[in-house]
Amino acid sequence: MSDSASDHALRRSRTISSFERRSVAIDAYDVPGRWPVLGHIVPMLRRPLEFLPGLARYGEDVVRLRFGTLPVYVLTHPGAVREMLVPGDRAYKRGRIFEKLEPALGKGIATVSGAEHHRQRKMLQPVFTRERIANYAAIMGAAARETVAGWCDGDQIAVDTVMNDLALTALTRSLFRFTASPETAEAIKDGMHQLTRGLLLRTILPTAWESVPTPGNIRFRRAMARMHRAIDDVILDYRKADQDRGDVLSALLAARDDDGQQLSDSEVHAQVMTLALTGIEAPGAALGWVMHEIGSNPDVARQVRAELDAVLGGRLPTYDDLERLTYLDRVIDEVLRMHTPLVFMRRTLIDVRIGNTTIPADSELVYSPYLLHHDARWFHDPYRFDPDRWLPENRRRIPKGAFIPFAAGAYQCIGKLFATVELKMVTAAICANWRLEPVAGAEVREIATALVRPNHLPMTVHRRNQAGASS
Ligand code: HEM
Numbered sequence: 001m002s003d004s005a006s007d008h009a010l011r012r013s014r015t016i017s018s019f020e021r022r023s024v025a026i027d028a029y030d031v032p033g034r035w036p037v038l039g040h041i042v043p044m045l046r047r048p049l050e051f052l053p054g055l056a057r058y059g060e061d062v063v064r065l066r067f068g069t070l071p072v073y074v075l076t077h078p079g080a081v082r083e084m085l086v087p088g089d090r091a092y093k094r095g096r097i098f099e100k101l102e103p104a105l106g107k108g109i110a111t112v113s114g115a116e117h118h119r120q121r122k123m124l125q126p127v128f129t130r131e132r133i134a135n136y137a138a139i140m141g142a143a144a145r146e147t148v149a150g151w152c153d154g155d156q157i158a159v160d161t162v163m164n165d166l167a168l169t170a171l172t173r174s175l176f177r178f179t180a181s182p183e184t185a186e187a188i189k190d191g192m193h194q195l196t197r198g199l200l201l202r203t204i205l206p207t208a209w210e211s212v213p214t215p216g217n218i219r220f221r222r223a224m225a226r227m228h229r230a231i232d233d234v235i236l237d238y239r240k241a242d243q244d245r246g247d248v249l250s251a252l253l254a255a256r257d258d259d260g261q262q263l264s265d266s267e268v269h270a271q272v273m274t275l276a277l278t279g280i281e282a283p284g285a286a287l288g289w290v291m292h293e294i295g296s297n298p299d300v301a302r303q304v305r306a307e308l309d310a311v312l313g314g315r316l317p318t319y320d321d322l323e324r325l326t327y328l329d330r331v332i333d334e335v336l337r338m339h340t341p342l343v344f345m346r347r348t349l350i351d352v353r354i355g356n357t358t359i360p361a362d363s364e365l366v367y368s369p370y371l372l373h374h375d376a377r378w379f380h381d382p383y384r385f386d387p388d389r390w391l392p393e394n395r396r397r398i399p400k401g402a403f404i405p406f407a408a409g410a411y412q413c414i415g416k417l418f419a420t421v422e423l424k425m426v427t428a429a430i431c432a433n434w435r436l437e438p439v440a441g442a443e444v445r446e447i448a449t450a451l452v453r454p455n456h457l458p459m460t461v462h463r464r465n466q467a468g469a470s471s
Helices: 003-013 041-046 048-058 078-085 096-105 114-128 130-149 159-174 182-204 207-211 215-241 248-254 265-296 298-312 319-324 326-338 369-373 416-431
Strands: 062-067 070-075 092-094 156-158 344-348 352-354 357-359 364-367 434-438 446-448 452-454 458-463
Touching: 041 048, 041 062, 041 182, 048 062, 048 369, 048 446, 070 078, 078 352, 078 364, 092 096, 096 182, 096 265, 096 344, 114 130, 114 248, 130 159, 130 319, 130 416, 156 159, 159 182, 159 265, 159 416, 182 215, 182 265, 215 248, 215 265, 248 265, 265 298, 265 326, 265 416, 265 434, 265 452, 265 458, 298 319, 298 326, 298 416, 319 416, 326 416, 364 369, 416 434
Parallel strands: 070 364
Antiparallel strands: 062 070, 092 344, 156 458, 344 364, 352 357, 434 458, 446 452
């Protein structure tokens, strides 16, 4: 850090925890270390998981980076993030990262803004009600049971892949009521994987780079084409069958707008793509991290198993059991704190003021759950896995907006309840009868995509004896 930057950090460190509006508005603080032409592209791409959380050390609520020459404002204080997210869609629309998704996803709920977003959200809301999700829980539990049915004591498995597959099965069977053929499942998984993997790069680099025929760009285009064909086939099957299966795709095909018009195939396609992206990658990665953290922290594992044994007594969980698994809740919240999405963006529609900082219209803003969740001001020793942070007496001390794995406001995760039930149900169904141990010497690291996923997760599975005697 330069001298002026460290002076600055020192000056601000006295007031860093406060988020208050003063009478004088200021311009955003420019993060030092900018390269000519490239701006902050190099540290953003080389070590995003250190660079982004490191921005909190300047003690500013809003700091300015450059992606090349493009100014990007990063909100580093929970108060600032809430000020942007909670009023929702009046002063902001989706930002650059969502524009990069649109060519692949189309105009589905996760890429549109304002009134169109409101319309689509209303249309999808009925499939995410608590009653529906209670029914999906049984499907999720059954998917977990099928997965472990193929395991033998002592097998070594790639838990990241297995959990991603499980998330795909849970989504397609609950929201879409179909079991994907192996080819369709593969096309969707590969497409979604390429999409999230390349997203950060495409957001940070200038748009022209996307037309360069690099091996990565070619792979990306092929994967997208294959996935689009697979989803078109699914839609065609549904249209041909012309029957209400009581799922989200039947509802989309039956939907009419105010003029009585059906949704076009491309509108239905966009919604299916969006749900497949949001509903597989994030919960798949989170499930992998849950298994990893339970497997790597013996004391946590002991408490998880003790609770499962006490509540379930060796049987498999039902939806009604979930509320009694309170320790597991804390484990899952801690996973969602530590291994959480890295970057989301908004664009200002008008000049705004966040805290003391003025930001002009048409500016790109970043908020990062990962940054907020690793800030030692709100989470002591933030890189330590500690479910007890979420004991009621400790939870109370965490400021509003510091823990936002599912965001807040108009664009917050519509699948929040679906995801939390899925994480609990699958973990309980697996850990009730199986113990997953990390493979010695296999170093597990976080890889930054738009999400934060493990580089790999090899684990050995051991069957527990039913009395719960094995810890
Ligand atoms: C651990 C799992 C998950 C995490 C951490 C997560 C996180 C998020 C976050 C942070 C957003 C807001 C992005 C923004 O501010 O722009 C979001 C949006 C969204 N999520 Fe999730 N999500 C998860 C699982 C799911 C699941 C399982 C589904 C569907 C079944 C889903 C569907 C969506 C949709 C459709 C949106 C866009 C909502 C809108 O714009 O109205 N998510 N998610």
